[in-house]
Amino acid sequence: MEPAVPAGIRSRHGVCVLPMSRLQAFTRETGMDHESTDTSGIDVRYVANLARLHLTDAEIDTFQGQLSQIVDYVQTINQLDLTGIAPTSHAHPLENVFRADEVKPSLDRAEVMRNAPQSRDGQFIVPKIVE
């Protein structure tokens, strides 16, 4: 039988997201201490697909263990009471950085296109998108 999940835990893919202290207390009480890969919550196969990254089964195995451990570790930030704290996206936030609206030379097109894996008439060739 599944142990009752304490209130406040959000569950997705069998994942708990809550402060580490509460998570540890919960896993102790329920005897889930050793199921760390289940509680850490990262589904490497699913996320790799979001990242448009093909992984082999061997890579998925290795990353699943390593990243579960890392995700467990980064959960320590949720031990802090962050109520009322504003997020920082940049160390020195600048607002409204304007420049004059002037036409300036761009990079040389031929020089740029020399880096293209496949190109024709100054355009990139990609596999067919629309049948």
Add this chain to the structure above:
Amino acid sequence: MTPDLTSLTVHGALALLESKACTAVDLVDALVAAIAARDPELGAYVSLDADGARREAEAADKARAAGTGGRLCGIPVAVKDVLNVRGQPCTCASRILQGYVAPYDATAIARLRAAGAVMLGRTNMDEFAMGGSTENSALKRTRNPRHPDYVPGGSSGGSAAAVAGGVALCALGTDTGGSIRQPAAFCGCVGLKPSYGRVSRYGLTAFASSLDQVGPMTRTVRDAALLQEVLGGVDPMDSTSVAAPVPAYTERLTTDLRGMTLGVPREYVVDGLDAGVERAVRAAIERCRELGARVIEVSLPHTRYAIATYYVIATAEASANLARFDGVRYGQRCADAADPLDLYERTRAAGFGPEVKRRIILGTYVLSSGYYDAYYLSAQKVRTLIRRDFEQAFAQCDALVTPCTPTPAYRFGEKTDDPLQMYLGDIFTVTANLAGICGLSVPCGVAGGLPVGLQILGPAFKEEQILRVGHAYELARGEGWLG
């Protein structure tokens, strides 16, 4: 007697050039010969443009003769393989960028060129600057110049090894979580991470855009000050660069520290701090006291959350920045893609190494639906607390003095199977990037025969304060620090 041109400081080389005791071509020739002799073992460079460097050196010699040379006229510079130099490869030590030739100069490069510097070659690094040992390079191994069995640190390991190993007078590195300061500490050279916004990031292949900075790696603090004067300043091509005046750092250096207050953060004495590192850093702090500084204890209470915060924010930004490597516009492309999705997935699978894949996955996860608030948003809030820690500390002191790393360099392979252990080594350096402040690493002795770095942290846009501390300490320390 001809001096050994490869062992010069930048200021020493400028003095020889000015007195006509040598030419810029002589400097390039001496370094190219040293690279041919030593770099097959050291592995600092991934590519060398000897002919191009010689041509630039000839032009510099002419400019100097005509009295039109800049402040770095004829000084050869090694460049981390993450900065674009027009006409040269820029692989970021990744398979995915093999064959790429940069179509423009990064602003940092353009500024060096305008000052007369010569682009010598490109140095090895952890792939896309992700790592602390340069073992994540897809191209080659770089060894620590002080001991061939030990890592040079990273991610700017090639630049540090080149400067400390006698195959470059100075170099450029980049620092997202310690990637200039940590390899400088491991190899025994000087590394400056400027404040966020001080040096333009235009032309730097982005890892984590809110943390990345370009900075100098040199043999002396005075050289770092000179390069930083040239590199710093606002750039219309990078709207996060800050329009604060760049002081004449070299003129602000002093031989004593009278009137300065240095803070020692009590949270930086951590479990796992190597006894030899602690001893060397304590002795260096004592030396600063003898030079006239007042030393006080300060607190940075959120230090223990810094690694977690850093690895959420840095990987989140990296996962977005590395989305551009898709096999469409530049770099490698997988063969026979069935459709665009197949093209992206297989190109990236073949092009990226394991650490880059791990970080892309972690970063994608912390930004994904249902997890964003718990990880990314929380991390940004903790970042605010870490910034405040430093604001409060700098209300009491001019600079902080700490170990740069908890341990000296370690052996190859020692941490490659345990990425979390590797990340924990960044504890003293990541906070400066999160807070946007400046930091400097200066050699301060040895532990187990390997160099130790004294880290000096200063408030944002106060590079002159940490350079002053580093310079006065370095003079008092003297030459024999390596034992």
